[in-house]
Amino acid sequence: MEWTFGWWQVSVQRVYPTTTELSQTYNQAANRWHQHLRLLGYSHAYRELWRRFKNTNLLPQSKDNLTICDCGIGTAAFSLAFAQMINPATEITGVDISSEMLNTAHRLLSQAKIRHQTLRSDVKILPFWQMNLDAVISAHMLEHLADPTQGITEMVRISRPLSAPLIAEVVTCSGLPGWLIQQHWGTRCFNRKSFSASCMRQD
Numbered sequence: 658m659e660w661t662f663g664w665w666q667v668s669v670q671r672v673y674p675t676t677t678e679l680s681q682t683y684n685q686a687a688n689r690w691h692q693h694l695r696l697l698g699y700s701h702a703y704r705e706l707w708r709r710f711k712n713t714n715l716l717p718q719s720k721d722n723l724t725i726c727d728c729g730i731g732t733a734a735f736s737l738a739f740a741q742m743i744n745p746a747t748e749i750t751g752v753d754i755s756s757e758m759l760n761t762a763h764r765l766l767s768q769a770k771i772r773h774q775t776l777r778s779d780v781k782i783l784p785f786w787q788m789n790l791d792a793v794i795s796a797h798m799l800e801h802l803a804d805p806t807q808g809i810t811e812m813v814r815i816s817r818p819l820s821a822p823l824i825a826e827v828v829t830c831s832g833l834p835g836w837l838i839q840q841h842w843g844t845r846c847f848n849r850k851s852f853s854a855s856c857m858r859q860d
């Protein structure tokens with residue numbers, strides 16, 4: 658935002674946390690994250706989303722083993738809901754910048770007996786190419802990126818070899834709850850237009 662007053666120009670620009678700052682913040686939040694998700698209804702909402710997806714035939718659900726990559730997996734709530742509602746034999750690769758979130762994800766996925774691997778990496782530079790994925794999923798991660806298009810581009814790249822569907826639509830929307838989350842976590846909010854614009858720019 659920029660304003661001009663006479664001979665003066667004033668500008669205000671968002672400052673995003675660095676990757677190191679963000680991973681430290683999530684390392685500290687990891688202990689209580691999963692419980693908070695449950696209390697706030699996110700775990701239920703994730704299951705409900707996948708339940709609706711199940712009826713769309715967008716995913717090859719009848720395959721014996723689905724392979725998916727969850728970008729910004731956190732404590733694996735979105736992936737666990739996927740396995741529960743779509744296919745319990747799913748093999749999950751979880752990517753995140755926070756080692757503590759990944760540790761919790763590993764523990765919870767192991768408890769649920771879901772085949773998985775976790776990888777500490779920035780979604781903006783994913784360290785793999787041929788993954789033969791059936792889907793790339795992501796919940797509430799893109800809003801942390803100063804340029805969401807960078808993350809979307811990488812997710813599309815790793816989904817390309819088999820033209821896997823890219824499902825990255827779970828983002829924080831504009832509104833009072835979104836604004837409160839934004840103040841606390843330094844994230845951005847999306848509306849339909851800004852999210853579509855980020856997706857369109859990746860090609």
Ligand SMILES: C[S@@+](CC[C@H](N)C(=O)[O-])C[C@H]1O[C@@H](n2cnc3c(N)ncnc32)[C@H](O)[C@@H]1O
Nearest residue numbers: 683729730731753754755779780796797798801
């Ligand atoms: C709001 S949490 C969401 C976690 C999980 N998807 C869920 O729904 O509970 C955002 C997650 O994205 C991770 N994250 C943020 N920026 C990232 C990046 N550039 N690359 C990979 N992970 C990132 C954070 O460490 C955190 O675990």
